[in-house]
Amino acid sequence: MLNKNREERHEHLYRDYFADNYVYGANDFKKRFCLSRDVFLRIVNALESRYEFFQLRYDARGRHGFTTLQKCVAAIRLMAMGESPDTMDDYMRMSERTARESLYTLSRGVVETFGDVYLRKPSLHDLQELYAAHEERHGFPGMIGSINCTHWKWKKLSGSMERAIRKWIAGSNNDVNVLDQSPIFDDLLNGKAPDAPFTVNGNEYKYEYYLIDGIYPQYSTFVKAFRHPVEERDKFFKRRQEGARKDVERAFGVLKAK
Template sequence: MRYDARGKRGFTGLQKCVAAIKLMAMGESPDSVDDYMRMSERTARENLYLLARGVVETFSDQYLRKPSLHDMQQLSAAREERHGFPGMLGSIDCTHWKWRNCLVAWKGQVVGSNNDVNVLDQSLIFDDLLSGKAPDAPFTVNGNEYKFGYYLRDGIHPQYSTFVKAFRHPIDPRDKYFKRRQEGVRKDVERAFGVLKSKWHIVEHAARPYELDTL
């Protein structure tokens, strides 16, 4: 909280946080805060960026890092206990956030498609699994031992060994059961993104920043 050249006191830290969270929760443009808090568009936008940057700097070491071997083993054990899939690291699904101000020269080159930004982005673990550099997380299925974990996907993605897809047209009862369980697990991830968009409407609307680093 500072004083300007007129000696007028500025907004408190709590007011700035409220403005930033309001923009994220409502998905409104920064100039909408002027009617509610008498805060300028520039101040509201800067508060939003500062809050987001502060969250990243505070929690990145714990939540935005590459999982260790111990983390992968814990993930695999939790997935097996809850869903019955040994060795599964998770279910990869994604949602796209449209970038309204994407540069024409960058169209199709940004992660995602056209002028969209993939919210999930590419997992560092997934990249290591494709290149065979991931830590060994062995598991056994039907008497066969496997070295690396895997992810559940739907049928439209490439045929990678790290993907386990459901049967397209199952006939055997076991295949039908597997398809039902596999699709049920993937629904959990889709619901998670649904909750994300319902709580933070900023993801439902086109992203307004001009710089990719800000996004």
């Protein structure tokens, strides 16, 4: 069996990006891996403490396994740089199988580790802050966002890897099905959402709402624009409603590009 000298490859990787006298700085790291080095190291430390897969192990002959840095860098390179798993052999002497397993385990681990913090439902305090922000910027009290789902193509992944990750994350992703996977929307639809009242023109309303376009169902938590406004006030509302939705579209477009 070939001795691929994983230890030397780890030292090479460490000197390139993580040593005190590194070769490539923080800006180079962010450009190449599409996230900051500090965020990357936070993910690395969290996964290493939680999952045996990311901890340094030895085989039956006492040979050094891949380090946490090597596995996480391989996974991020596959996602951020559009590389195929077999290319990991050149830089880190990592097999295609290990590179794939690193990608899948990191993807699942990030959701399981950070989901409660970054994917949680908004609290009443969060909703009140959203109310204030949207009312100040868009003039819509009680609005918590705009719904404009889109089909997301993972352009930087190979076809087989894209299908595998899609299957793990979700099934069909048309607009209504994506919306139905949202626990926030489910709570609103089933009347289980926390009371977050707001007042408009002297009338108090119990639940928050979303801005949407015309393809969505007629729900009380959806606010559509007038399709063919005639009166000036209806035209004004249509302009403001569509303008607020465009803000979300532009922000999401930037997010996809990054």
